[in-house]
Amino acid sequence: MPLRLIFMGTPDFAVPTLLALHAAGHEIVAVYTRAAKPGGRRGLDFVPTPVEREATRLGLKVLTPKSLRNDEAQAEFAAFNADAAVVVAYGLILPKAVLDAPRLGCFNVHASLLPRWRGAAPIHRAIMAGDVDSGITIMQMDEGLDTGAMMMREAMPIAPDMTTGELHDALAALGARLMPVALAAANRGTLNATPQPAEGVTYAEKISKAESRIDWGRPARDVHNHIRGLSPFPGAWFEFDGARVKVLRSTLGSGSGAPGTALDDALTIACGDGAVRLVQVQREGKKAMSAEEFLRGTAVKAGALFV
Template identity: 65%
Template sequence: MPFRLIFMGTPDFAVPTLLELVAHGHEVVAVYTRAPKPGGRRGLQLQPTPVEREARRLGIPVLTPKTLKTPEALEEFRAHDADAAVVVAYGMILPQAILDVPKLGCFNLHGSLLPRWRGAAPINRAIMAGDAESGVMVMKMDVGLDTGDVAMAERLAISDSMTASDLHDALAPLGADLMVRAMGALERGGLQFRKQSEDGVTYAAKIEKAEARIDWSKPAHAVLRHIHGLSPFPGAWAELDDGGTPVRLKILRCELAKGSGAPGDVLDGNLAIACGDGAIRLLELQREGKARMQAADFLRGTPLKPPARLS
């Protein structure tokens, strides 16, 4: 028998799970998401979250509380009379009183292979660290930071060509399918849990803009993974110095290349850049205030050759 569910999520990553739960017959009685933020061309219009837009299209009631720690918020949550809550990148801590409300518990879909990369930015951090694989896990929530018992998992290889956007887009539908299967197992009474290991715990701290500047003195593979882990947001960047006014460039996609030189040196006319060990070739980039573009399009407007450099 399908469940009465509360769904709690905010970004694009959460939307496939909401859609799959509804498609499989579960009754989503309420959607909790973050409040709209100013956006649009001039930042004047309030922009609903991707989850709110989808919930309203489906006719599901939407709630955007600023906190879940008040008696009023607890009473409102309890009034939904839900069997379980499904949480996907909600962005707000659930206090114990809220976790205790649903009859069967609160279940989180997390974008890493726990206990590796607990926290806010697991997709970015896995790429930036050079991990060979990532994945999604369904976890029964407790009050810790992604410390709950794990029920099910799916793994996915990370290639050097993958950006954070690529990995996000691969994990989101994988996670949606996993959560639907987890709810099916929970219905049948067959969802089993295991405690997370205390070995291998790492934390995926929120990405800070100060991290985005490229350090060309690092080995080429580390530079590539740094660039791809921050693509498209906030975007790893460097300053182009070709004898004129320095121009900030976001580097969004690259590949390993042959060659060597002083870190940051442009090695040829096809955007090969020297690193501390080896080199990378820029494939997609963005001038400050401009649209992203392929390397060939960039070179038509800004032909770069040695001795230009990226600092």
């Protein structure tokens, strides 16, 4: 049975769920997203969010309020008389008046197995911590930070060399598959709410560019997780020959030596314990390239120092 839905989301991660709900035949009465930001050449053009672009293409009504905490915004939201609101990486806090307005409530696609990795950067933090799995939790939203009851939960393995970009895309697709199922069950009254356990709570703090420099003194596995956890953005980096180089892909290597020292001429770099081999890099201001392409333009011999 088609539902009257409000969709609330902003980045690329939210787009697959919006498209899945539209394809399922639900009536999306409004799409809330963050306002367009200056961008393009010289910052003179306003660039809409990925969700706004797709909503406009689908002919849906788009709203970009700066806040939902005022009476006017809350009255406008309630006037849509929605059965449910679907929230995917929206970026604004939903006050109680908004959470309570839809008949079935507000449902969130969260990119972790709650209660692990509540907060802003669950995908990055899961990989940086070396987690072996992640997943999607469909959550009934409340006023807390990702503290609502779990309605659906499905795990996904994290491969040893998987990057944040790859896990992001896989989880976005999983969330898009689960949300229509959850809404249908909620409408039938068969969707069970499970409170989050008090044990196992962790918080995924927002990624800071200040933490992106590679520390070769850490164990190789930690360095590898750091690299793939920050790929493709903001990108873990080092300096070589006076230039900054991002590492977009790596794998565990073999050998040992002084941290930051090249162990061969194939970009195997010693860490505090073990080594990593760089697979894809990007010079500052240049396009991404394989290690082989990088080495054709930059001579790196065993014993070279990466800082």
